[in-house]
Amino acid sequence: MTTSTTKKPRWTIVLLTVMLLSAFALAGCGNGEDPQEDQTQTAPETPENPSQEETPDAPADNSDEDAPADNDANENGEENNGNEDNNDDNAEEPSEGAGQDDGTGSAEEDSIMALRAASSLQSTVEVVGDKNVVTNPDAITVIVNKERSLPDGYEPTDLVEPDVPFSFDEPHEKRHLRQEAADALEELFAAAEEDNIELRAVSGYRSYDRQVAVFNSSVERNGEEYALRVSAQPGKSEHQTGLSIDVSSPSVGNVLEEILGDTKEGKWLSEHAPEFGFIIRYLEGREETTGYVYEPWHIRYVGKELAPDIAASGLTLEEYFDEANIKL
Numbered sequence: 001m002t003t004s005t006t007k008k009p010r011w012t013i014v015l016l017t018v019m020l021l022s023a024f025a026l027a028g029c030g031n032g033e034d035p036q037e038d039q040t041q042t043a044p045e046t047p048e049n050p051s052q053e054e055t056p057d058a059p060a061d062n063s064d065e066d067a068p069a070d071n072d073a074n075e076n077g078e079e080n081n082g083n084e085d086n087n088d089d090n091a092e093e094p095s096e097g098a099g100q101d102d103g104t105g106s107a108e109e110d111s112i113m114a115l116r117a118a119s120s121l122q123s124t125v126e127v128v129g130d131k132n133v134v135t136n137p138d139a140i141t142v143i144v145n146k147e148r149s150l151p152d153g154y155e156p157t158d159l160v161e162p163d164v165p166f167s168f169d170e171p172h173e174k175r176h177l178r179q180e181a182a183d184a185l186e187e188l189f190a191a192a193e194e195d196n197i198e199l200r201a202v203s204g205y206r207s208y209d210r211q212v213a214v215f216n217s218s219v220e221r222n223g224e225e226y227a228l229r230v231s232a233q234p235g236k237s238e239h240q241t242g243l244s245i246d247v248s249s250p251s252v253g254n255v256l257e258e259i260l261g262d263t264k265e266g267k268w269l270s271e272h273a274p275e276f277g278f279i280i281r282y283l284e285g286r287e288e289t290t291g292y293v294y295e296p297w298h299i300r301y302v303g304k305e306l307a308p309d310i311a312a313s314g315l316t317l318e319e320y321f322d323e324a325n326i327k328l
Contacts, residue, residue, distance in 0.1 A: 112309055113326060115141065120323045140180065140303050142241055143321055146291040149235045156242035159205055164189040167200040167254040176205040178242035181301035185245065188276040197268045200254050203246040206239035229293055243301045244281065261296030270296065274311040277304040281317065289316045
């Protein structure tokens with residue numbers, strides 16, 4: 001009896017121990033699976049957030065969310081651009097105006113100065129024998145006077161007869177001018193007619209041989225001293241260049257006298273001739289510079305670019321083309 005009673009408690013302890021061990025084993029297995037499931041669920045979530053921030057989709061989404069702000073920024077940007085454009089326009093307008101004034105004025109001045117320099121008194125003459133002979137006889141800016149002769153035998157090669165009313169009808173060499181000057185004279189006379197100004201061409205081109213006759217005739221009538229004030233020596237006449245012509249009006253009987261300058265025709269000629277490339281060559285009170293008395297009838301073609309500038313300057317042709325007055 002004693003032996004059986006002792007065995008029962010031992011078996012009971014063994015069974016209890018086995019049951020406890022089983023329970024612990026089961027509990028350990030369950031706790032091991034839960035963390036794995038939690039880790040499986042959380043592990044993907046942890047990288048998803050950074051991956052979304054790094055992928056292009058995230059900025060796209062952010063940009064969509066920020067679209068109104070971006071639109072506002074664009075609108076503001078457009079307004080700013082508009083303001084900038086306006087500012088640019090405002091900035092450009094003065095600069096353009098200044099640029100046009102400065103640029104155009106500067107370009108015109110540079111062009112005129114270049115022409116003056118190329119035709120200066122000092123750069124267009126050479127000594128031949130006992131004469132100063134011009135080196136640019138065919139230039140429309142050629143300067144011929146008592147001190148500057150044309151080359152011996154010079155004749156223009158493009159003489160034509162302008163279609164304008166003359167003070168005489170018979171054929172004559174003095175009905176001619178060089179082509180460019182003749183075209184300009186036609187424009188001048190047409191403008192005069194539109195303004196009800198009646199002009200007549202009197203004497204244009206004059207050959208060397210004819211100038212000999214004209215000068216000698218003046219000497220015979222008035223003496224050499226007087227002749228030198230009113231008539232050029234052969235080879236030193238502007239008429240021989242084919243760029244000068246004497247103009248008068250029926251209002252004074254087509255005479256070539258100072259009285260023309262006091263008439264409406266003479267005043268119109270002085271005012272408007274530069275528009276067509278002509279200047280009054282021998283100005284009043286400037287005999288000491290030009291070498292000749294005032295001749296309101298004698299117009300000289302120098303080109304439409306230079307004529308207005310020369311007239312506005314108040315300078316004689318000799319002064320205008322003197323290097324001392326040319327600043328480059």
